[in-house]
Amino acid sequence: MSNPCLILDIACAEYWQPFRECxxxxxxxxxxxxxxxxxxxxxxxxxxxxxxxxxxFAIFELTSAAxxxxxxTHVTLSxxxxxxxxxxxxxxxxxxxxxx
Numbered sequence: 001m002s003n004p005c006l007i008l009d010i011a012c013a014e015y016w017q018p019f020r021e022c023x024x025x026x027x028x029x030x031x032x033x034x035x036x037x038x039x040x041x042x043x044x045x046x047x048x049x050x051x052x053x054x055x056x057f058a059i060f061e062l063t064s065a066a067x068x069x070x071x072x073t074h075v076t077l078s079x080x081x082x083x084x085x086x087x088x089x090x091x092x093x094x095x096x097x098x099x100x
Contacts (some may be wrong), residue, residue, distance in 0.1 A: 003062045003093045005041035006031040007048065010057040012028045 009029040016023035035041035038061055050070040066088055074083040 002038035005035045005038050005062065006043050006060045007033070007035065007041055008058045008060060009048075009055055010058045064092050064095050067091050 008025070012026070012029070013023060016026055016029075018024075033044075035044060038059065038062055041059045041061075045059055048057050049055065067090075068086045069089050070084040071087055072081040072083070073085050075081055
């Protein structure tokens, strides 16, 4: 089974406003649906291309996600956690903590 996907209208991407050495996606082009699989996203992209001749639709497949986890920093000799800190971590799609 493939991962969830987004479809993005990239027909005018070269005109999107610069943002931190990237491009800011125009609100009219922003994705609104998370498709459950690549196959579903590909079918929808083909439908959109047929309905909007001259437009280009890119498919982005989710492979990982950033999340915050608590890591113990101070532990007693018996193993009781006294202090934790939050750190950012990349999680692979399909891990139990991700809802995909």
